[in-house]
Amino acid sequence: MKAPASLARRVLLQGRYETMTMLRNGEQLLIAVILPLMALVGLTITPLLDEFTDSRIDMAAPGVLALCAVSTGLTGQGIATGFDRRYGVLRFLSTTPLGQSGLILGKVIAVLSVLAIQVVVIGVAALLLGWSPEPGGILPAAVQLILGAGAFTSLGLLIAGTARPEATLAITNLLWVLLAAAGGLLFPAASWPDVYEPAAQLLPSSALGDALRSALMDAEFNLTASIVLLAWTVLAGLAAIRWFKWS
């Protein structure tokens, strides 16, 4: 009698496959690891963060970790899923025992795996640069980072599932640059003009950056930022479910 492999095996296989695909892709690796590393070093050796803090690396590291979630969830999954959709890969895999739910669970595993690798690479580099994170903030930071990855992955899938892959490529790369520069990821939204600051704090990027900075710099749980982040995760997830087109 023919039978599918177990759900756990199917999902783990797909997760491993998607992780390897992301890690083997040169552009993905650039935006997931190399550019965040450059941002970390850049913010540490230049005086850009001096107006906010006495310890550049302690402020740079949480922001760069937030940037990693945008790299992997929004840009990485957005582009990969957009092209998979164009080439019918999503439809084909939907007809195998993996199915649509298995595909999505596989993507969750891939995002978490790549994020774990990024955290190790950025974490080790930051420690070498003198980072001393607040031990009490590590667990809340991990939870908020995963929540942020969920929000940005949902946004990436929403774009990939509604726009052409070329447009997805352009939009997600542009968003990555804009959010890194002016979205509150690397620099606190407090640094922006008063008219812009309240709006900026409603951005998922700003919420994630602020949440990680509060946790890892001051061992504080940033409730406002966490609520904003949770709202984005739920809304973007629902929107992706509603509007994502598989073909």
Added chain:
Amino acid sequence: MPNTEPCLDIQGLVKDLGPVAALDGKMVRVIDGVHLRAFPGQVTALLGANGAGKTTTLECAQGLTRPNGGTVRLLGQDPYEAGAGLRSRVGVMLQEGGLPQAIRPIPLLRHVAGMYRSPRDVDALIKRLGIDNFGNTPVRRLSGGQKQRVALAAALVGDPEVLFLDEPSAGLDPQSRAVVFDLIQELRTEGLGIILTTHLMDDAQRLADYVFIIDAGKTVAHGTVAELTKATDESSGVERLLTFDSRPGLDLAGLAGLSVHETVPGRYTVAGNLIPADLAALAKFWEEQDIMPTAIHMAPRSLEDVFLDISGKGLR
């Protein structure tokens, strides 16, 4: 038809697609009355022009989309509601292949095989389809025929009972075509129910045990190739077609006893239960008019003629 349960049974299928911006956001009914039965051990072809609704019908049959009306039973189950159990018994080759572009064929096939408890022997499949020659070249660098072979292997790797092939010969070079067609025949002998779409007469005539002609979202005729190409129109008893090319605008009054039409300027079609006397009458007509046709062709009705009779539209 064999006295077994159909592996695929579609009745009164209706499917709306859209909304279409060019039509003020209205939905378009692309399928309205497709019925189709396919049996194990047979190749069933859905034949129709581009845009007739073949691929949408397959998507409903594969559970990729939910029909707006009618019933679809795949191996006795509703494919849209069914889970991984049903999907493990069905193989699908999509029209554009559905292959990831960056991965190499052999790792891809091993990955897909992992989704099944008892997949086919991947190495044997790779060898059978000649994939070993390009098994470590990324999919995006393969030719159309090579991609088709990988897509076919991916559809077969789970050792399915039912195989869907959407335009299996699209983009195939003659060598790939021979490999693929041989394998389809072999799989039929093994007892698979094979459902394929095609807009190519040759494919249907060579491969299919049973043909459903789809036009404008409806099943308009069905039968074996032999049944379809026999007289379907009892009143005219059409069995053969003779065409000849000559100058346009001939006065056909001298051929009153024959059913002759100028289908395109300069091309004349004589249809009917042609007997030798009819050919003699034609030759006499040419002699009287002092015509030497530039081409003469006579053949039994083909599927294409059947299709033209039904839809009035040509197939490629």
